[in-house]
Amino acid sequence: MKIHFLGGTGTVTGSKTLLELNQTRIIIDCGLFQGIKALRDLNWQPLAIEPSTIDVVLLTHGHLDHCGWLPLLVKQGFNGKIFCTAPTKQISKLILADSAKIQEEEAAKANQEHFSKHNPAEPLYTVADAERVTPLFRVVEPNLAIKLTEECYFTFFPSAHILGACSIELHAEEKTLIFSGDVGQDDDVLMHPPQKPKLGDYIFLESTYGNRLHPQNDVFLDLEMIINKTIQRGGNVIIPSFAVERVQTVMYLIWQLRLQNRIPNVAYIIDTPMGIKVLDVFNDNPKWHKLNPHECEEMCKMFTMISDYEDTINAIYDKRPKVVIAASGMITGGRVLSYLERYIDKLENTVMLVGYQAEGTRGRKILEGAKEIKFFGKYYPVEAEVVLVEGLSAHGDQNDLLNWLNELTQKPKRIFLVHGENEAADTLRSKIFEQYGYDAMVPLLGQMVEV
Missing domain, CATH: 3.60.15.10 (Ribonuclease Z/Hydroxyacylglutathione hydrolase-like)
Incomplete structure (x- = not known):
């Protein structure tokens, strides 16, 4: 063989x-x-x-x-x-x-x-x-x-x-x-x-x-602190996320924090058409995960789901603080680039990484302290706070x-x-x-x- x-x-x-x-x-x-x-x-x-x-x-x-x-x-x-x-x-x-x-x-x-x-x-x-x-x-x-x-x-x-x-x-x-x-x-x-x-x-x-080893940190507490600190300074939290499972995990955690009034009542946005479609896969396959259908439904209600790119542009230019989950998880492409194009050069914003960042990816570069990031053929200064929430892998x-x-x-x-x-x-x-x-x-x- x-x-x-x-x-x-x-x-x-x-x-x-x-x-x-x-x-x-x-x-x-x-x-x-x-x-x-x-x-x-x-x-x-x-x-x-x-x-x-x-x-x-x-x-x-x-x-x-x-x-x-x-x-x-x-x-x-x-x-x-x-x-x-x-x-x-x-x-x-x-x-x-x-x-x-x-x-x-x-x-x-x-x-x-x-x-x-x-x-x-x-x-x-x-x-x-x-x-x-x-x-x-x-x-x-x-x-x-x-x-x-x-x-x-x-x-x-x-x-x-x-x-x-x-x-x-x-x-x-x-x-x-x-x-x-x-x-x-x-x-x-x-x-x-x-x-x-x-x-x-x-x-x-x-x-x-x-x-x-994954740290034995309290992921709920980490998310609570990052979101509250960013919103208090008038910034936006941008979460590059893998559309499959990671989007849904982060949604679940944020939903639980909001139920407990531990994070503010601002816009929580899912901007990944594929991530939204994966929610249907969750509903179709309940034996493969821990959420019941009612929990899936209630979780989804608190998020604004964006599929059309026109709505992405409107969200980007909305000056109110917000939390956005957008693909892709290692910033290799996808709609998260459109948000970062406008937000990564501003001190009040936070880029929250929630998974493994492979060698050579934009996510790995900014995690390791890169001062600028290139996409769409241009370089953008990295002024936003970059944080990694470990334990969500x-x-x-x-x-x-x-x-x-x-x-x-x-x-x-x-x-x-x-x-x-x-x-x-x-x-x-x-x-x-x-x-x-x-x-x-x-x-x-x-x-x-x-x-």
């Missing part, structure tokens, strides 16, 4: 792992690279294996770094089945359509304003390319074995990361392989705890927070990842640490050996391993 690490190694983006069995090629996730230009450029490179020769995609969840390259896979010849859960199908359709739309818009803007070195600037893929993925989705229930061939079958089991997110147990050639996908926190605000593997010869474990921390291994009934032959920057992955490798005595390795991008 050959395993090709085509993405999500040494980085938290571009997740792609290819398995070559006797007669079958399976790709686990097919994500987009984000962050520094060297990584983004990889999206334009051909896959190491001809896409038309791949039989099946197993999709752990619908985040862009796990599903965002699917339109190119299909465009370049893949015509097999894409297996996933029902919420993952719904979310992936939204994510891919949004990604394609943003790329088309940014290419058009670059051509109009001549800030790209490419003439003409082209989107990585179009909305039409994204739509060609949908007919290939095949929905399966968790904890149900699905046969791919006479000798190969797989099972999804919930990983608690976002709605529909699952790990994968794959049986092939008398071996059991476990792919964690992204693993959520054991005590997430909205998600149920992750299900843990019992047996695996080879385990592919994410390591995003492999070298860190949809990823488990080092303890959660170590605990995810604690129900294994026997020692795995090898653990591969993926989906983490090198320092995080290597720290987790040491901790796994220290706690369990298990051998783990950090594969290189493009590496092939035989097992």
